[in-house]
Amino acid sequence: xxxxxxxxxxxxxxxxxxxxxxxxxxxxxxxxxxxxxxxxxxxxxxxxxxxxxxxxxxxxxxxxxxxxxxxxxxxxxxxxxxxxxxxxxxxxxxxxxxxxxxxxxxxxxxxxxxxxxxxxxxxxxxxxxxxxxxxxxxxxxxxxxxxxxxxxxxxxxxxxxxxxxxxxxxxxxxxxxxxxxxxxxxxxxxxxxxxxxxxxxxxxxxxxxxxxxxxxxxxxxxxxxxxxxxxxxxxxxxxxxxxxxxxxxxxxxxxxxxxxxxxxxxxxxxxxxxxxxxxxxxxxxxxxxxxxxxxxxxxxxxxxxxxxxxxxxxxxxxxxxxxxxxxxxxxxxxxxxxxxxxxxxxxxxxxxxxxxxxxxxxxxxxxxxxxxxxxxxxxxxxxxxxxxxxxxxxxxxxxxxxxxxxxxxxxxxxxxxxxxxxxxxxxxxxxxxxxxxxxxxxxxxxxxxxxxxxxxxxxxxxxxxxxxxxxxxxxxxxxxxxxxxxxxxxxxxxxxxxxxxxxxxxxxxxxxxxxxxxxxx
Amino acid sequence: xxxxxxxxxxxxxxxxxxxxxxxxxxxxxxxxxxxxxxxxxxxxxxxxxxxxxxxxxxxxxxxxxxxxxxxxxxxxxxxxxxxxxxxxxxxxxxxxxxxxxxxxxxxxxxxxxxxxxxxxxxxxxxxxxxxxxxxxxxxxxxxxxxxxxxxxxxxxxxxxxxxxxxxxxxxxxxxxxxxxxxxxxxxxxxxxxxxxxxxxxxxxxxxxxxxxxxxxxxxxxxxxxxxxxxxxxxxxxxxxxxxxxxxxxxxxxxxxxxxxxxxxxxxxxxxxxxxxxxxxxxxxxxxxxxxxxxxxxxxxxxxxxxxxxxxxxxxxxxxxxxxxxxxxxxxxxxxxxxxxxxxxxxxxxxxxxxxxxxxxxxxxxxxxxxxxxxxxxxxxxxxxxxxxxxxxxxxxxxxxxxxxxxxxxxxxxxxxxxxxxxxxxxxxxxxxxxxxxxxxxxx
Numbered sequence: 001x002x003x004x005x006x007x008x009x010x011x012x013x014x015x016x017x018x019x020x021x022x023x024x025x026x027x028x029x030x031x032x033x034x035x036x037x038x039x040x041x042x043x044x045x046x047x048x049x050x051x052x053x054x055x056x057x058x059x060x061x062x063x064x065x066x067x068x069x070x071x072x073x074x075x076x077x078x079x080x081x082x083x084x085x086x087x088x089x090x091x092x093x094x095x096x097x098x099x100x101x102x103x104x105x106x107x108x109x110x111x112x113x114x115x116x117x118x119x120x121x122x123x124x125x126x127x128x129x130x131x132x133x134x135x136x137x138x139x140x141x142x143x144x145x146x147x148x149x150x151x152x153x154x155x156x157x158x159x160x161x162x163x164x165x166x167x168x169x170x171x172x173x174x175x176x177x178x179x180x181x182x183x184x185x186x187x188x189x190x191x192x193x194x195x196x197x198x199x200x201x202x203x204x205x206x207x208x209x210x211x212x213x214x215x216x217x218x219x220x221x222x223x224x225x226x227x228x229x230x231x232x233x234x235x236x237x238x239x240x241x242x243x244x245x246x247x248x249x250x251x252x253x254x255x256x257x258x259x260x261x262x263x264x265x266x267x268x269x270x271x272x273x274x275x276x277x278x279x280x281x282x283x284x285x286x287x288x289x290x291x292x293x294x295x296x297x298x299x300x301x302x303x304x305x306x307x308x309x310x311x312x313x314x315x316x317x318x319x320x321x322x323x324x325x326x327x328x329x330x331x332x333x334x335x336x337x338x339x340x341x342x343x344x345x346x347x348x349x350x351x352x353x354x355x356x357x358x359x360x361x362x363x364x365x366x367x368x369x370x371x372x373x374x375x376x377x378x379x380x381x382x383x384x385x386x387x388x389x390x391x392x393x394x395x396x397x398x399x400x401x402x403x404x405x406x407x408x409x410x411x412x413x414x415x416x417x418x419x420x421x422x423x424x425x426x427x428x429x430x431x432x433x434x435x436x437x438x439x440x441x442x443x444x445x446x447x448x449x450x451x452x453x454x455x456x457x458x459x460x461x462x463x464x465x466x467x468x469x470x471x472x473x474x475x476x477x478x479x480x481x482x483x484x485x486x487x488x489x490x491x492x493x494x495x496x497x498x499x500x501x502x503x504x505x506x507x508x509x510x511x512x513x514x515x516x517x518x519x520x521x
Numbered sequence: 522x523x524x525x526x527x528x529x530x531x532x533x534x535x536x537x538x539x540x541x542x543x544x545x546x547x548x549x550x551x552x553x554x555x556x557x558x559x560x561x562x563x564x565x566x567x568x569x570x571x572x573x574x575x576x577x578x579x580x581x582x583x584x585x586x587x588x589x590x591x592x593x594x595x596x597x598x599x600x601x602x603x604x605x606x607x608x609x610x611x612x613x614x615x616x617x618x619x620x621x622x623x624x625x626x627x628x629x630x631x632x633x634x635x636x637x638x639x640x641x642x643x644x645x646x647x648x649x650x651x652x653x654x655x656x657x658x659x660x661x662x663x664x665x666x667x668x669x670x671x672x673x674x675x676x677x678x679x680x681x682x683x684x685x686x687x688x689x690x691x692x693x694x695x696x697x698x699x700x701x702x703x704x705x706x707x708x709x710x711x712x713x714x715x716x717x718x719x720x721x722x723x724x725x726x727x728x729x730x731x732x733x734x735x736x737x738x739x740x741x742x743x744x745x746x747x748x749x750x751x752x753x754x755x756x757x758x759x760x761x762x763x764x765x766x767x768x769x770x771x772x773x774x775x776x777x778x779x780x781x782x783x784x785x786x787x788x789x790x791x792x793x794x795x796x797x798x799x800x801x802x803x804x805x806x807x808x809x810x811x812x813x814x815x816x817x818x819x820x821x822x823x824x825x826x827x828x829x830x831x832x833x834x835x836x837x838x839x840x841x842x843x844x845x846x847x848x849x850x851x852x853x854x855x856x857x858x859x860x861x862x863x864x865x866x867x868x869x870x871x872x873x874x875x876x877x878x879x880x881x882x883x884x885x886x887x888x889x890x891x892x893x894x895x896x897x898x899x900x901x902x903x904x905x906x907x908x909x910x911x912x913x914x915x916x917x918x919x920x921x922x923x924x925x926x927x928x929x930x931x932x933x934x935x936x937x938x939x940x941x942x943x944x945x946x947x948x949x950x951x952x953x954x955x956x957x958x959x960x961x962x963x964x
Binding site: 001002004005008009010011012013035036037038040041042043044045046047048049051052053054055056057058059060061062063064065066067081085111112114115136137139140143144 | 528545669672673674676677678679680681682724725728729730731732733734735736739866867870873874877878881894896897898900907909910913914915916917924925927928929931932933943958
């Protein structure tokens with residue numbers, strides 16, 4: 001701080017203001033008749049003008065390394081405007097579709113959208129963003145640590161990741177762990193073992209879960225030890241991972257245990273036409289469980305609303321790949337699933353559903369889901385359906401296409417079907433999309449004219465608008481009849497709900513039509 | 522006219538982001554019952570909860586809509602402008618509700634301009650005006666006397682103590698200056714009130730600010746000995762502004778192709794103030810159009826950053842004339858054709874020195890710098906944002922982070938338009954690859 005400013009900060013009552021030492025002091029003339037304060041103020045004023053007029057540029061600043069030339073063309077101005085809107089409004093599903101189309105079309109984002117694209121927070125969007133950033137985007141990301149996910153990969157190897165593992169917050173640590181596991185799984189495991197005891201239970205759960213993608217036999221010992229962890233969630237994840245480690249001691253124990261529960265399959269004789277009839281599975285529920293059982297299968301019974309024995313059966317089956325039963329009994333799921341009928345059907349279905357999801361046994365997903373879908377209503381039905389709904393994540397619209405029209409009850413969408421549609425893993429294929437739209441059009445007419453049929457159609461519209469096949473977008477318009485003026489009573493709200501959801505449906509589809517039009521492939 | 526309008530430009534015309542977004546939605550043909558355009562205007566009937574008649578005067582982008590919205594331009598007008606980018610309404614003869622409006626506007630504009638014929642009321646008017654003027658000057662002098670004492674007290678007690686004062690300390694003094702009919706001084710005080718504790722070197726900045734105020738106060742008592750133009754500047758800085766008619770009549774007139782460099786809108790009390798910076802393509806003169814509107818009301822004239830229009834402006838008289846009013850706009854919205862400006866940082870600083878020497882109370886100056894490279898010196902943590910010219914000379918960028926500017930430049934030279942506040946450049950827009958982009962302030 002210079003002397004004049006110091007005097008002003010301290011106050012002239014304590015310190016007389018010095019001359020500024022600049023030529024401007026002379027402009028003020030004699031100090032006679034002026035108070036100290038007046039003198040200081042005028043000196044400060046003339047000095048401020050003097051400095052402003054004499055401002056000099058900075059020198060010695062290095063020119064930056066410019067971004068490399070782009071190799072891909074930017075998308076059109078209209079596509080850019082559309083993308084900008086999707087980024088601003090955070091329409092993430094459609095943004096993802098647009099970004100993926102951009103990549104497929106061999107285009108990149110224009111430079112003016114780079115900042116908004118790099119600020120995308122959703123992890124699932126980032127790979128799609130990174131693919132269309134172009135050279136400029138990657139260059140730009142190098143200047144901001146928050147955008148490190150998109151910058152040109154640095155030469156730093158495992159050592160850098162080890163440093164991150166020691167110093168950073170959990171999300172960065174887990175990313176570093178996954179990178180190291182990808183390059184050297186053993187090193188990654190060592191990193192986890194080093195810190196294991198010092199970490200809290202929720203951190204241990206996240207760490208052990210991070211081993212999932214690069215699971216290998218060398219992980220077995222660590223996972224076995226983790227079956228005795230003090231955290232129940234850690235034990236559950238360890239059991240889940242061990243069950244997927246084929247050839248491990250755990251899978252041998254699990255299979256042995258399951259084989260003692262599900263001991264046989266009685267194949268029925270063929271009927272007169274030579275068709276095989278439904279067989280029967282022979283189940284021996286465990287009377288008592290030992291400490292090894294409790295160690296290997298640590299889950300809580302209360303979550304699954306089953307009785308003690310049923311719970312044990314379900315547990316025993318849940319850690320064994322469903323394909324094991326095909327090998328044991330020589331028949332596929334289409335025979336085994338109906339053969340579950342009997343006292344322990346709920347337990348068997350619930351165990352198989354969990355095993356199918358855990359082992360991603362896609363050939364079991366559809367028959368199991370369909371069987372559970374038609375399971376009689378009631379308490380058992382609810383337990384079965386709760387276990388079956390996660391199967392939807394393994395189903396595709398192709399699986400559903402044929403059965404879909406049958407599953408609608410007089411055109412009305414049941415809740416279970418609506419929930420399944422919402423949970424399907426992938427975008428819908430063309431045939432299913434057409435089938436959905438045809439059924440929807442029929443139902444819209446009905447819902448608006450008679451007002452009857454409280455159904456869950458409107459709940460599926462948001463998902464449908466985002467998932468319908470791009471090939472049927474041009475023919476996807478659903479005409480909405482006018483709401484009659486004289487509608488009163490209980491169905492009015494329902495019809496308003498329909499109208500609102502249909503408007504949103506149409507708005508989303510219009511946006512998607514624009515994406516397809518502006519980013520042609 | 523569409524050549525110069527961009528969707529960003531139209532969005533910037535909207536009073537807020539909500540209206541811009543709603544307007545964008547209405548920018549689809551299905552929302553419109555009728556559409557038309559000709560040389561002067563663009564119009565349409567928008568289907569909302571009723572049918573609204575929307576019209577846009579293409580000469581200055583003034584709009585009128587029959588909807589009851591308090592936000593102007595409303596979403597219907599913004600929608601119509603967006604639509605004009607996508608689908609061009611066919612040329613047509615305008616309906617009565619458009620022609621009438623255009624005619625009324627033309628009448629008002631002519632009425633606002635000075636009449637050329639003899640004015641019999643001039644003499645008595647002048648007498649009354651002089652009387653009023655004298656009264657005002659004496660009120661201002663009394664107000665400035667009190668301000669001088671207040672500032673002297675401030676430095677007697679020390680600026681460190683001023684740093685602990687509540688906002689009301691500054692606000693009360695500013696209000697006193699409003700009462701003394703010196704709103705320019707009041708506005709300066711309000712700007713100074715934000716300085717304490719805002720940066721490590723705030724005492725120096727505050728001292729500069731009150732020092733300049735002390736100089737202004739002193740200069741005001743010497744109006745009679747100052748050069749005429751400097752005296753005009755001092756009066757304007759204190760807040761005695763000339764009526765627009767007088768500026769139109771006696772202000773220096775400059776005819777040029779004016780580039781709209783950019784705009785800044787700030788709320789001052791119950792007023793919204795918009796600064797629009799212009800640069801003449803041929804004569805290279807900068808100009809500032811200041812517009813005031815009550816909160817929520819529209820500005821009477823619209824400017825779209827990055828567009829060019831041919832026309833005549835009249836400068837407010839002063840030692841360094843910068844503020845101006847538009848006398849005529851012959852068509853608008855020509856597309857951008859490159860940014861003229863200073864070739865080096867030194868050349869701009871020379872220009873700034875001259876301007877400061879002529880008018881020592883200038884707070885902001887526009888800067889059009891050609892061929893500068895924006896950069897982040899020293900990395901993102903604690904790094905400084907700068908622009909560097911071809912000769913290796915640099916000036917700091919102010920007003921937050923500048924990622925958009927960096928991404929558009931890619932480490933290569935661009936032409937930059939900015940406001941220079943004596944400390945740093947606050948970017949308004951950037952020209953690269955033949956396109957001009959508006960730069961919003963980043964956090």
